[in-house]
Amino acid sequence: MKNLFRAFALSLVVTGAYASTHTNDATKPATHAKVSALPIPQCPPGDPNGCNVCAFTQCVVN
Amino acid sequence: MGTAVVLTSWLEPLLCLAGLLLIVRAKQLREYRYFAALLAVRLLSDAVLETLLYRHKFLHLTVKQFYVLYFYGYWTSDAIEAILGFFMILSIFRLAMAPLPGLEKLGMIMFRWAGTISVALAITIGFGPHVTSNSFITRSVMQLQQTQSVLTLCMLLFVCFAIHPMGLSYRSRIFGVSLGLGVMATTDLVTAAWLAHSPNMLSISSVIGGISICLTLTIWGVYFALPEPERRMIMLPTTSPFFQWNRISEVLGDAPGYVAIGEVTLDMFAPAELEVMRRASNKMDTPLSA
Numbered sequence: 001m002k003n004l005f006r007a008f009a010l011s012l013v014v015t016g017a018y019a020s021t022h023t024n025d026a027t028k029p030a031t032h033a034k035v036s037a038l039p040i041p042q043c044p045p046g047d048p049n050g051c052n053v054c055a056f057t058q059c060v061v062n
Numbered sequence: 063m064g065t066a067v068v069l070t071s072w073l074e075p076l077l078c079l080a081g082l083l084l085i086v087r088a089k090q091l092r093e094y095r096y097f098a099a100l101l102a103v104r105l106l107s108d109a110v111l112e113t114l115l116y117r118h119k120f121l122h123l124t125v126k127q128f129y130v131l132y133f134y135g136y137w138t139s140d141a142i143e144a145i146l147g148f149f150m151i152l153s154i155f156r157l158a159m160a161p162l163p164g165l166e167k168l169g170m171i172m173f174r175w176a177g178t179i180s181v182a183l184a185i186t187i188g189f190g191p192h193v194t195s196n197s198f199i200t201r202s203v204m205q206l207q208q209t210q211s212v213l214t215l216c217m218l219l220f221v222c223f224a225i226h227p228m229g230l231s232y233r234s235r236i237f238g239v240s241l242g243l244g245v246m247a248t249t250d251l252v253t254a255a256w257l258a259h260s261p262n263m264l265s266i267s268s269v270i271g272g273i274s275i276c277l278t279l280t281i282w283g284v285y286f287a288l289p290e291p292e293r294r295m296i297m298l299p300t301t302s303p304f305f306q307w308n309r310i311s312e313v314l315g316d317a318p319g320y321v322a323i324g325e326v327t328l329d330m331f332a333p334a335e336l337e338v339m340r341r342a343s344n345k346m347d348t349p350l351s352a
Contacts, residue, residue: 005232009222009241012248016215019251020208022258034140034207035249037071037272038111040257041133044194050129 070272071112077279078105084286090235093157096150097239097282100143107139137199144206148177150243151210151217158221158228158236161296162304164311173213180209208254211247218244227304229294238285242278249274 034040043051078101085091085098114121114132123131152173159166188202221230221240230236253267298305328336 001232005237005241006222009218009244012244013215013219016211016244016248016251019248019255020212022255034136034143035246035253035271035275035278036108037067037074037268037275038108038115038136039067039268041129041136042200043129044197045130045133046126047129048126050125050132 066269067272070269070276071108071115073276074272074279075105075108075112077276077283078102078108081279081282081286084283088235088286088290090286094153094235094239096146096153100146100150103139103142103146107135107143111135111139137203140207141199141203144203144210147207147210147214147243148180150239151213152177154221154236154239154243155217158230158240161229161293162227162308164308164314165304168307168311168314176213180206180213183209204254207250211250214240214243214247218247224304227296227298227302229296231291231294233285233288233291234293235285235290238281242281242285245274245278245281 041051082098082101082105085094085101091098111132114123114128114135152170155169155173156166159169184202184205187205188198218240221228221237225232225234225237249271253270257267331339
């Protein structure tokens with residue numbers, strides 16, 4: 001049980017460390033998502049299409 | 063995919079509410095106040111953002127008005143959660159290190175420095191070339207979340223491998239909360255890396271984010287629903303580095319004592335001090351000569 005927990009924690013850390021080396025790329029725009037199912041508002045607030053946040057959530061737009 | 067997003071986005075606030083109620087039932091609101099605050103902020107932000115997403119037609123909002131509210135609501139809640147996340151890591155570390163106050167003191171100093179540097183770094187990175195006020199917000203919050211994720215994973219590693227000297231077990235709530243935070247932190251870093259290379263994968267990242275947060279909230283719920291084992295009495299060998307470093311750290315920062323160096327003459331002392339020394343000298347077998 002102890003080893004199982006340790007292996008899981010270690011796998012999380014290794015995955016996170018590996019992912020963090022691939023995150024920062026100065027040539028691309030900053031991209032980030034809150035750990036949530038909510039769609040990510042990446043466009044500026046004045047976007048006339050509402051950044052298509054409704055595309056995957058089937059929300060109703062006026 | 064849309065159904066999975068909708069399902070997890072509705073399940074999340076319910077699990078947040080269940081988590082909050084379980085903390086209250088366990089009578090540990092004081093110990094886990096930042097954790098409870100994080101759940102409350104998530105619950106509130108989910109309620110507001112989901113109402114905007116699914117019910118904005120009834121609020122008589124145009125797409126533009128809806129998106130402005132959604133944008134600021136999303137990133138503000140994300141920034142508050144990142145800051146609360148720092149305080150949560152700090153409080154979990156303090157709870158875990160309670161039996162070793164010296165190491166706790168040392169860890170807190172290091173953690174405060176790491177936190178300050180993280181905030182400074184997030185603000186500095188926010189000011190990049192061609193940065194507008196909106197991209198400044200998203201870049202700063204992104205950086206803050208990522209440094210918080212790295213710190214979370216460091217703490218998970220520490221709690222997991224130093225669990226025995228702290229008298230904890232894998233059924234302890236301190237470990238459960240750290241584990242849940244670790245799952246969240248890893249998901250945060252993985253989705254950030256994924257989105258940096260494939261921004262068109264936003265929908266899949268929403269599904270992964272939804273599943274991950276539901277898994278995290280379930281882990282927390284299970285740990286708070288089950289009875290927590292008592293903290294064991296710690297028996298450390300005198301050669302243990304935890305014991306040694308704790309003793310060293312306990313005296314760090316204490317006010318120092320002072321020693322007079324060089325020749326000391328009588329006129330350097332106050333009359334009362336001289337009187338005390340004279341009386342002490344009289345009590346000795348061979349009194350000191352004046």
